Amino acid sequence: MTTIAANLQAVKSRIVAACVAARRDPGQVSLLAVSKTWPAEAVRQAAQCGQRAFGENYVQEALAKVAALADLGLEWHFIGPLQSNKSRSVAEVFAWVHSIDRLKLAERLSAQRPVGMPPLQVCVQVNVSNETSKSGCTTDEALALCRAVAVLPNLRLRGLMAIPEPAQESAVVVRRFSQLCALRDRLNDEGLGLDTLSMGMSGDLEEAIAAGATIVRVGTAIFGERAKT
Numbered sequence: 001m002t003t004i005a006a007n008l009q010a011v012k013s014r015i016v017a018a019c020v021a022a023r024r025d026p027g028q029v030s031l032l033a034v035s036k037t038w039p040a041e042a043v044r045q046a047a048q049c050g051q052r053a054f055g056e057n058y059v060q061e062a063l064a065k066v067a068a069l070a071d072l073g074l075e076w077h078f079i080g081p082l083q084s085n086k087s088r089s090v091a092e093v094f095a096w097v098h099s100i101d102r103l104k105l106a107e108r109l110s111a112q113r114p115v116g117m118p119p120l121q122v123c124v125q126v127n128v129s130n131e132t133s134k135s136g137c138t139t140d141e142a143l144a145l146c147r148a149v150a151v152l153p154n155l156r157l158r159g160l161m162a163i164p165e166p167a168q169e170s171a172v173v174v175r176r177f178s179q180l181c182a183l184r185d186r187l188n189d190e191g192l193g194l195d196t197l198s199m200g201m202s203g204d205l206e207e208a209i210a211a212g213a214t215i216v217r218v219g220t221a222i223f224g225e226r227a228k229t
């Protein structure tokens with residue numbers, strides 16, 4: 001078995017164990033393999049193990065991989081900060097964007113989604129730690145942004161995404177994830193119908209699943225440590 005195959009199995013076991021501990025159905029949590037910085041060959045190996053959904057952060061790098069792996073019919077998720085001037089190629093090749101943090105970006109993606117493609121599935125990114133350095137809208141802005149995104153014709157608003165600041169204490173991490181879950185529930189009380197919480201990474205997927213994550217975004221635990229850039 002390759003390292004990637006073994007790592008994928010280990011991550012899936014962690015997901016199942018976390019679901020059991022949280023009394024959740026493992027079928028409610030999907031794994032997004034974050035392949036940023038890794039070559040197409042690594043993605044191909046993971047795909048051979050049955051992994052279908054891959055997350056990328058950098059547009060140019062992602063486009064090269066999407067082209068190299070077009071034969072596999074993979075599902076690509078854009079999860080990084082997105083400059084408006086790079087939105088067109090994202091609208092043209094990705095299935096999901098997790099990092100919607102402003103209306104202008106959502107409007108461009110909707111306008112640029114090619115005719116004949118299914119709607120682009122999107123999450124609004126929320127800054128639950130309220131750090132100025134992190135991207136994402138504030139909790140207070142989330143309702144208005146979600147309402148505006150929900151009516152764009154070529155997007156389908158699925159839920160919320162967050163990247164809490166790394167914390168040593170598991171209780172702090174759980175609280176951040178629970179805040180995102182509570183926000184989703186409040187937005188659903190307003191009629192938004194959000195079914196997705198994109199939260200949890202290699203180091204904290206258990207906490208995220210305990211707090212209600214439906215997509216965990218895992219890179220390092222599958223592909224290994226990324227080279228420092």
Ligand SMILES: *Cc1c(COP(=O)(O)O)cnc(C)c1O
Pocket residue numbers: 034036057079080163201202203217218219220221
């Ligand atoms: C890199 C990245 C991940 C994966 O993080 P790991 O710690 O390597 O699992 C998840 N989400 C986002 C938005 C990322 O940029």
